[in-house]
Amino acid sequence: MLLRLTPAEMLKQWRLMTLLEPLAPADSGAAMERTDAVDADGICTAKMRAWYLRQLDTAPVGLLEVSDISSSLTLHCLAEEDAYSISLPREVRRVVGVRLTGWREPVVPAEAAERADCSSNPYLRGGDCRPIVTLRDRTLHILSPLCDEAGIEEVSVVMEPSDGMYVFDELLLGSITSEDLKL
Structure with missing residues (x-):
């Protein structure tokens, strides 16, 4: 309780x-x-x-207590890197899961960090079935290609x-x- x-x-x-x-x-x-x-x-x-x-x-x-803060976040396109980013508020202590439009399930950034180095290889790069998300300096980096109408469906966090x-x-x-x- x-x-x-x-x-x-x-x-x-x-x-x-x-x-x-x-x-x-x-x-x-x-x-x-x-x-x-x-x-x-x-x-x-x-x-x-x-x-x-x-x-x-x-x-x-x-x-x-886990909160979904997706409605207050914006997805930014980093065209030169073929990646996306989401800036998190200062109160966020830990990211529990991230899911964008078209993804099958939420991704935990800590688990995906090991695979981030594969994102530059088009044959190893994650897609909507195995997306790659990393967390650096209060910013989520999505290193998987997204569909044109991509949006944030869920960002579950532990907040202060x-x-x-x-x-x-x-x-x-x-x-x-x-x-x-x-x-």
Whole structure:
């Protein structure tokens, strides 16, 4: 189940998972306080954000929110290279799949990167059945010939939420490691 937490709610979860929150009932009056001038919440917030960005980059896709941003993108023709490009917004952390008009299924750029060097050979070049897409500097490069009416059908991505929310499957809370616990 996907959780959608505000920064304050995520900080509360983080403190519980790292044992910085007392495990006593809320009405018991138990409190924890540091007197060594360390801003525990500030440190927790920085570690929590680093953990979340790492999850967006590396966690299994099924545990994250995936968005289709195809309607906000434009396909640019690079005539001199017989290729196409799509510029991605800054919030995109990872591309999960790309599919253009006429392609049978979405392509994951990371898997296609190894085949990019074959794209200059007309006999090895990918087509609509085995398209080649690479990702460099927030730009998708489509290295396969396209039909004249080609368009973007799907670009599925993992994005950093622009509203500051933390969106992920609750199973990821179990991935907080001992490195994340140190203040």
